[in-house]
Amino acid sequence: MDKMPRWADVLLVPVISLLLAAILSAMVILGIGENPLEALGYMVEGALGSSNGWSYTLYYATNFIFTGLAVAIAFHASLFNIGGEGQATLGGLGVALVCLALPWPHWTLALPAAIVGGAAFGAAWALIPAYLQAKRGSHIVITTIMFNYIAFALIIYLLNNGLKPVGQMESSSARFPDGAHLPTLEDMAALIGIEAFQRAPANISLFLALLAAYGVWVLLWRTPLGFEIRAFGKSEPAGRYAGISPTKIIMITMLISGGLAGLMAVNTVMGEAERLVNNSVQNAGFIGIAVALMGRSHPLGILIAGLLFGFLVQGGAELAFWTSIPTELIIVIQALVILFTGALDNMVRMPVEALFNRRRLAQSAARTPAE
Amino acid sequence: MDYATLLQVLDSTIRLATPLLLACLAGLYSERAGIFDIGLEGKMLAAAFLSAAVAFVTGSVWLGLLAGIAASMFLSAIHGLASITFRGNQLISGVAINFLASGLTVLIAQAWFSQGGRTPSLTGAGRFTPWEWPFAEAIIPVPVVGPLYGELLSGHTAIVYLALAMVPISWYVLFRTRFGLRLRAVGENPAAVDTAGVSVVGLRFAAVAICGVLCGVAGAYLATSLQAGFVKEMTAGRGYIALAALIFAKWRPWYALYACLLFGFLQAVALRFQNLDLGLFVVPVEFMDALPYILTVVILAGFVGKAIPPRAGGEPYIKER
Numbered sequence: 153m154d155k156m157p158r159w160a161d162v163l164l165v166p167v168i169s170l171l172l173a174a175i176l177s178a179m180v181i182l183g184i185g186e187n188p189l190e191a192l193g194y195m196v197e198g199a200l201g202s203s204n205g206w207s208y209t210l211y212y213a214t215n216f217i218f219t220g221l222a223v224a225i226a227f228h229a230s231l232f233n234i235g236g237e238g239q240a241t242l243g244g245l246g247v248a249l250v251c252l253a254l255p256w257p258h259w260t261l262a263l264p265a266a267i268v269g270g271a272a273f274g275a276a277w278a279l280i281p282a283y284l285q286a287k288r289g290s291h292i293v294i295t296t297i298m299f300n301y302i303a304f305a306l307i308i309y310l311l312n313n314g315l316k317p318v319g320q321m322e323s324s325s326a327r328f329p330d331g332a333h334l335p336t337l338e339d340m341a342a343l344i345g346i347e348a349f350q351r352a353p354a355n356i357s358l359f360l361a362l363l364a365a366y367g368v369w370v371l372l373w374r375t376p377l378g379f380e381i382r383a384f385g386k387s388e389p390a391g392r393y394a395g396i397s398p399t400k401i402i403m404i405t406m407l408i409s410g411g412l413a414g415l416m417a418v419n420t421v422m423g424e425a426e427r428l429v430n431n432s433v434q435n436a437g438f439i440g441i442a443v444a445l446m447g448r449s450h451p452l453g454i455l456i457a458g459l460l461f462g463f464l465v466q467g468g469a470e471l472a473f474w475t476s477i478p479t480e481l482i483i484v485i486q487a488l489v490i491l492f493t494g495a496l497d498n499m500v501r502m503p504v505e506a507l508f509n510r511r512r513l514a515q516s517a518a519r520t521p522a523e
Numbered sequence: 524m525d526y527a528t529l530l531q532v533l534d535s536t537i538r539l540a541t542p543l544l545l546a547c548l549a550g551l552y553s554e555r556a557g558i559f560d561i562g563l564e565g566k567m568l569a570a571a572f573l574s575a576a577v578a579f580v581t582g583s584v585w586l587g588l589l590a591g592i593a594a595s596m597f598l599s600a601i602h603g604l605a606s607i608t609f610r611g612n613q614l615i616s617g618v619a620i621n622f623l624a625s626g627l628t629v630l631i632a633q634a635w636f637s638q639g640g641r642t643p644s645l646t647g648a649g650r651f652t653p654w655e656w657p658f659a660e661a662i663i664p665v666p667v668v669g670p671l672y673g674e675l676l677s678g679h680t681a682i683v684y685l686a687l688a689m690v691p692i693s694w695y696v697l698f699r700t701r702f703g704l705r706l707r708a709v710g711e712n713p714a715a716v717d718t719a720g721v722s723v724v725g726l727r728f729a730a731v732a733i734c735g736v737l738c739g740v741a742g743a744y745l746a747t748s749l750q751a752g753f754v755k756e757m758t759a760g761r762g763y764i765a766l767a768a769l770i771f772a773k774w775r776p777w778y779a780l781y782a783c784l785l786f787g788f789l790q791a792v793a794l795r796f797q798n799l800d801l802g803l804f805v806v807p808v809e810f811m812d813a814l815p816y817i818l819t820v821v822i823l824a825g826f827v828g829k830a831i832p833p834r835a836g837g838e839p840y841i842k843e844r
Contacts, residue, residue, distance in 0.1 A: 180627070184634035232614050280820070291824035291832070293561065293614050294770060297763055298816040298823075305813035315805070441618055478633050478640060483626030487619050495605035495616035502609070 156508040166448065168500045173488040180484055186477055192234060198470025199463045205470070207337050207352030212436075213353070214419045217361040219440025220458050221368050222412035228372060229405040235296025235411040237437030238303035239274040243414025244421040245307060246273025248315070248325050248428035251421075256331035259378035263334065266422050267360070267415065274414015275407040279304060282406030283517035286399040292406070300437075311430055335421045343423055350401040354392060357419035361458075361495030364412060365451040371408075372451075413437060435483075439465075442486045445494040461486070527607040527670070532791050534675050538749060540569065540787025541679075541686045542741040546765035547772070547779045548693050549737035550687075555697065555728030555774060557710035557835040561617035562602055563738055564762025565624030570595040570742025575753035576635060578649040583748050587649070591746070592739030594667075599735030600622060607727045610839030621695040621762070629755050639711070642753040651680035651748040669774075680748040682740060687780075694776040706730055710833035713840040723840045741765075765821035775834065784814045 168171035178188035199209045199313045219236045226233035233239075250269035256262035281295035308323070315325040335356050337349040372378035392398060420432050439461055444462070445452030468482035492500070546563045556757035566795035570591035599621050605616040629640035636642055654714025656677035671711040697703035709716045711727045717723050745761075746753045764786050771785075772778035800806075 172791070180630065184630055186708065232612075234614075234618065284820070284824050288823070288825045290820075290825070294766065294822055295820055297561070297818050298767065301760060301816045301818075302765065302813045305809040309807055309809035380552070438618075438622070441615070445615065476633065476637070478629055479627040480626040480633075480640070483622050484630060485626075487622035487626060490615060491619035493613040495613075495619055496609055498609040498611055499605075 169492040194282035195467025199467035203348040207349040208352040208466040209462040211354040215436040215456035218416040220443030220454040223444035226409040238411035239410040240433040241303040242277040243270040243274035243417035251328040251332040262332040270414040273412035275411040278410025286402040297303040353424040355423035369451040536788040544783040545741035549734040553734040559613040562620035565621035566595040566738035567742035569624040570739040570747035574743035577748035591743035595739030596735035601741040603731040778819045
């Protein structure tokens with residue numbers, strides 16, 4: 153079958169899908185008796201209208217870049233990792249254990265250790281599903297869903313038994329030592345003499361996320377391993393024939409995926425909460441699915457999609473504050489983005505493809521002289 | 524544990540297993556036809572909301588049930604459109620449906636009732652009433668058998684008995700009728716069914732529709748029978764437990780009943796005892812909550828017999844030209 157031009161594949165189809173999602177979202181807002189344009193106004197004002205709003209937007213975007221990358225790298229190997237939520241939950245445990253283990257003197261020492269802790273715990277939570285997929289053929293989607301729920305139960309148990317300091321009512325861990333405090337954007341802006349981003353959570357993890365996105369790009373498109381991952385994802389039999397070990401690719405890809413999801417905790421647990429609380433992931437693992445789909449599993453696309461969802465979540469929170477529209481609106485938008493850019497992709501793709509084919513036929517017919 | 528407590532736990536086992544069983548059988552039809560459905564959770568949730576909303580407004584639980592089924596069918600139609608017509612990824616479609624339900628229910632509940640994303644409590648005819656079996660009251664004083672009959676078997680709502688009846692019905696439909704044979708064939712080898720001149724698309728849509736109806740009943744049961752009204756995220760992972768039960772049951776109706784009763788029992792025990800003291804050690808309630816998922820992973824790992832899904836599951840069928 154004829155392919156359509158590259159720009160149509162990379163830009164046109166996703167943009168049409170997103171437009172459809174946006175139109176339906178607007179109709180939902182209309183349906184509950186609110187004005188979509190007014191709602192958008194509140195969201196833009198709340199998320200992008202001040203440096204404080206921007207800081208929240210970037211903070212959420214940091215999470216979604218990590219989880220989006222986690223889902224995307226698995227997508228490249230034809231694996232669907234729905235377990236980002238659980239892996240990030242465990243990543244939070246890893247970060248918390250590292251931060252509480254030592255009286256850290258300075259964040260420059262604590263950050264690398266926390267990165268290792270978060271990534272290792274996140275990866276460990278992906279290990280069993282990966283092994284079961286690679287060795288026993290158990291469907292990774294089901295096992296990662298199950299592991300999400302096991303993770304939630306485990307964290308609630310640990311928070312109530314062991315992590316919670318004696319005598320504390322609220323189920324959370326102790327506060328991390330001051331030396332584990334990550335520089336926020338406010339601190340960094342103050343360094344260069346600018347007063348901005350006050351009392352807002354965005355922190356140095358943002359740059360870690362950008363680094364991770366670059367790292368994933370290098371890995372996938374500039375290393376032999378990345379080539380193997382993509383080749384395996386395109387066609388398992390072909391990959392096998394080329395000497396690529398399915399077990400190795402599934403295991404490595406899922407460990408990287410889990411590790412990336414776990415890294416999210418550096419931003420939330422270490423950078424923002426500075427202690428481990430219940431439900432520290434707040435759906436970011438699932439939003440990663442939408443981000444990866446919308447970003448076409450490409451790191452650059454994920455940065456853009458992550459920023460958009462950061463805007464949506466922060467804007468949605470502001471919207472809920474100023475109007476009677478609950479924050480669940482964002483879940484609806486997220487669902488519509490997943491639906492149109494993921495499941496209903498062919499609905500947009502088929503007509504666009506047909507259009508290009510017809511045009512090409514018409515052109516070639518015009519070029520060949522009539523016999 | 525004395526006899527009365529045991530009966531209480533078993534009684535709530537039946538009540539808690541009912542939504543799992545309905546959703547599990549729903550998934551059974553869909554997955555036997557080759558359509559993976561991880562959107563059971565979302566469909567139940569949508570049905571729970573709309574059934575409670577309509578039951579509250581009209582005062583009739585039966586209209587509520589119909590509305591719940593309609594809501595679930597609507598999401599089923601989206602799933603069918605995405606995964607059958609447009610040959611999209613069935614898992615991604617399921618994820619989208621779960622989020623759609625999770626967001627829309629709260630959004631609409633807030634817009635309609637302004638009670639923070641819940642419906643007002645249902646009373647009277649807005650809920651299903653228990654069916655008392657004949658002589659149930661009279662027979663209770665009889666030792667052992669009396670409470671068994673009067674409390675455990677009698678006194679559930681119509682949907683509980685419907686769910687139990689659906690087990691043999693599903694078995695008969697799937698394994699003793701032509702429709703069932705074709706439905707299972709379409710999940711194993713759609714090309715063969717197509718060659719025989721039977722519509723693959725038609726069969727798969729039929730399976731997805733049945734799945735929608737059963738999920739709708741399951742959701743309506745949650746909101747109008749188990750509880751009195753809709754609250755945010757009230758399915759609480761039941762759709763995923765049903766999915767786990769389906770794998771546990773290896774895609775067979777009778778085993779689905781046993782799996783759902785087992786998982787329902789775990790929920791009932793967790794609800795009744797919180798931290799379970801076994802003398803030697805204490806089983807934390809969190810472990811009981813996680814047990815269905817852990818058991819499913821063990822089953823999936825193939826240590827206790829292998830769970831092999833329908834062969835063509837998850838793959839869109841592309842008709843040759």
